[in-house]
Structures are given as C-alpha cells and as structure tokens.
Amino acid sequence: MGRVAYVNGRFARHAEAAVHIEDRGYQFSDGIYEVWAVFDGKLVDSAGHFARLKRSLDELRIAQPMSEAALRIVLAQMVRKNRVRDGMLYLQVTRGVAPRDHPFPVPAPAPAVVITAKSVDHAAAEARAAVGAAVITVPENRWGRCDIKTVGLLPNVLAKQAAREAGAVEAWFVDDLGLVTEGASSNAWIVDQSGALRTRDIQANILRGVTRSRLLALAAELGLPLEERPFTPDEAKLAKEAFITGAGTLVLPIVRIDDSKVGDGIPGPMAKRLRRLYIDHARREADVQ
C-alpha cells in the first residue's frame, strides 16, 4: 500500500480519502488542526502539541474525538503505515457533519478526524537553512483568536502567496501598533542590536508555537539573553539576525526582510546554533517528554 490517510476511524488510500460535503470544516472552517514534526519515526515535543490540541478543541467547544492515548496509537500507526522516518503528521478535527446552519448542530455530531503523514527530506531542508530565507511584511488582518489553531487560514494563505510572489518563504504580519506579530505559519524572532533573542509575547494575538516555547526553554538553559517583547519591522531589518520557528521549519535563518538584508545577508551564528540545538533536542527527545 502507498500513502495512507486516516479518516474518521478508517485508514484509506491517500488518493481516495474523502470527507462529506457537509463537513463543517469544509463549509465554515469550523475546526482545528495540529502538526507534529517526526524525527526517527517519533513525535517531537508531543506533549506540547497534545496540550495545544486539547486547548484548541476546548476553546471552540468541539468534543475530544478520542483519548490522547488512543490518538497516540493512531499517530504511531500513521507513521508506520506511511514509512515515515523524518517527516510531519497533520491532524484535523472539525465539528463534524450536519445540515448547513451556522449555530452548533444539535445534537452534536461526532467530530470528524483526518490525519495525514508525509516524509520530509531533512538534507534538502538543511541545504535551504544553510542559505537562509526571505520574509516580507504584510498588514495584520486576521481575527482576534490567533491563539486557536483553526483551519480558518485564508489571511495566512493570501500572505503566503504574496510572499511567494515576492520570492520569500514567509510573511510577517504587522499589527496596528506597527509591531510584528508572527509569520503566516511560524513565529518570528530577531537577535537585536544588544544581542538579545526577541520574540513576541504570548499575550499578543499569536499562536503559542510549541517550537517557540521549546526554543525559549533550550535557550534559557544555556543562559542566553531572552526577551518576549515585540519588535518593529525596522528593528528587525537593523537586527543582527532574524529567524523563524515552527514544526515545519524548525529554526530557519532569515537573511532578507522586504528589500533589506539582515546583517550580512547570510545566516547568523545564533540562528545556526539554535537550529542545531533544536534539531539535537528533537533527535534526542523525540517522544520522551
């Protein structure tokens, strides 16, 4: 069997896996998702992702579709069935299938669960990280609950497309105060002029990145200067270094913001060190929480 997806309790061939046309995720974006990096066949920072999954569901009052223990078994099966050594697991839970009507359906349908797995070529990712990437800045236009990892991602889609058309990999949202919130699918960081690591605080309207939290903890262990404090695009352009974090990008050096080179226009020593640190952690600690 080739690539396999999980849909509502069944494994299906990826190419044929499908959900109902009245799935509320499809009609209203009434659902959430979670993404785990997989290293050596095991989940990275799994506890943080499970905790955020539960929180996203609770915030939207969608029932937990299964226990964490059961979900761990299904995720492990997906890793095995798809022969993933290094890769990504994507889980989506929607409020389920019901005749189209905005309020929550009564009685509540069973939440709909979809899981996909894919392999990632870490050597290629490493080569990209060695060169560094570009970001653009775009006005923040998302809703006020970016702390929920909802599948409603249209502003993120449009921002990413603008980035792609500008030859960049990511778009950083800039809020009404002129401060960077985060990327369309990653958290934003700089190494400021004083050498401190800076990333937006989680009181702001951002997703609480699991990679972000882990990297803060790893950097704190090393005694690196850290500040959960916002920065402007201009501060970022004048920063010593910049980078992004996420389960997909891990730690990716940013060498250009809009039309400005960051530092010397090559990945900086801190971003490279933190990428190594996070990947070492991922290989060592995968599924050990």
Ligand SMILES: Cc1ncc(COP(=O)(O)O)c(C=O)c1O
């Ligand atoms: C908007 C946004 N911010 C931040 C992140 C990074 O979160 P994590 O490190 O948990 O993958 C993501 C990941 O998808 C995201 O979509």
